[in-house]
Amino acid sequence: MPHTLPLDLADFPAFRTRKALLVIDLQNEFLSSSGTLPVSTPDGFVDRTLDVARKFRESGSGDIFWIRSQFDSHRPAATSHIITSATTQLPRTSGPKSSSVRHRTGSEPPSSDQDADPEAFLSVGPTRSQKQTGQTQQDQILLAGSHGSELAPPVASSVNARQDMILVKTHYSAFNSTQLLNRLRTRFVTELYVCGALTNISIYATALDAARHGLSLTIIEDCCGYRDITRHDDTITSLIQLTGCETLSAEDVIQTMAAQSPEKASAANNFAATIAAITAASGGPPRARRLTKTAVTGLTAASGGSSSAIGGISGGLPNQTQITIKSHEIPALTRGSDWHVHSDRA
Numbered sequence: 001m002p003h004t005l006p007l008d009l010a011d012f013p014a015f016r017t018r019k020a021l022l023v024i025d026l027q028n029e030f031l032s033s034s035g036t037l038p039v040s041t042p043d044g045f046v047d048r049t050l051d052v053a054r055k056f057r058e059s060g061s062g063d064i065f066w067i068r069s070q071f072d073s074h075r076p077a078a079t080s081h082i083i084t085s086a087t088t089q090l091p092r093t094s095g096p097k098s099s100s101v102r103h104r105t106g107s108e109p110p111s112s113d114q115d116a117d118p119e120a121f122l123s124v125g126p127t128r129s130q131k132q133t134g135q136t137q138q139d140q141i142l143l144a145g146s147h148g149s150e151l152a153p154p155v156a157s158s159v160n161a162r163q164d165m166i167l168v169k170t171h172y173s174a175f176n177s178t179q180l181l182n183r184l185r186t187r188f189v190t191e192l193y194v195c196g197a198l199t200n201i202s203i204y205a206t207a208l209d210a211a212r213h214g215l216s217l218t219i220i221e222d223c224c225g226y227r228d229i230t231r232h233d234d235t236i237t238s239l240i241q242l243t244g245c246e247t248l249s250a251e252d253v254i255q256t257m258a259a260q261s262p263e264k265a266s267a268a269n270n271f272a273a274t275i276a277a278i279t280a281a282s283g284g285p286p287r288a289r290r291l292t293k294t295a296v297t298g299l300t301a302a303s304g305g306s307s308s309a310i311g312g313i314s315g316g317l318p319n320q321t322q323i324t325i326k327s328h329e330i331p332a333l334t335r336g337s338d339w340h341v342h343s344d345r346a
Helices: 045-059 111-116 128-133 180-186 199-212 229-243 250-258 262-269 271-282
Strands: 003-007 018-024 062-069 165-169 189-197 216-225 246-248 322-325 339-343
Touching: 018 045, 018 199, 045 062, 045 189, 045 216, 045 250, 062 180, 062 189, 062 199, 180 189, 189 199, 199 216, 199 229, 216 229, 216 250, 246 250
Parallel strands: 003 339, 018 062, 018 189, 062 165, 189 216, 216 246
Antiparallel strands: 322 339
16 A cells, blocks of 8 residues: 555635626727717716726725727628627627627628728728718727727726736727736636626627636626617627626625625635645646655655645645655655555545
């Protein structure tokens, strides 16, 4: 029988997943009265959004991402997750590019008219009548370095530069052309709260991609700005049907954040550090069970059921975990036999 080291999993903290708040497109172009696409409904949605962000940060629930759009090149509205008509166009459910293609129906306007819709702000294209009369296409907004592309002043002043992240996207979805997905995964985020503007454009595109990546979704509905109530309502209905997302008010979200204890917030914030410690101790990803020579610094050989510390590891090993230490890796301790660390907890 190989020598074993008993391991009580009660001594290890449980791993906690995290949440993230995505605040989308609260830029001068949409919030300024002189902007090309001013968004003012529902009343007070920007102030509520900033209140939610502040409470979210104070609760320690997770990370806040401030996302703004910037024009890079033409993004066809017909192949994007946006709603530019009263009839919701559902994304295809099959095919390798299902996430970016919509069904065409007889009631859907032609592609050029969708591109010309003012709310399709990353699409460039003249209407059919403009083509017939030789008129030029609509002026493009949100160009790099423009005033309209920057976060609105009250929003910019609410960003905590030490804790929050600002991402720039060049597609309607925040998951396209950014490092958002990687950043969420490295922070063990599984739940997203989404708000901003416009409901039927960037919020819709982002939420559909989030669901496709297996993330749990909550739309903070009274923090979602829109210019057309029908498009807004169609978007929320479509998201509920397609993603199973929840819809909450800002007040409900704030109450949820306030109910979280400081101890839980601290545990969530230390989660990434715990994983890093386990990864360093295992000589590779958490799934790697073999320990290297340096990974067992501080290992105390024990017999007769006494316990030992393994390199200061602290964090969430699953039940019935067994770690094998090969004799050639720790010759001074094993002398020809393998050591096993196991859990005697069912």
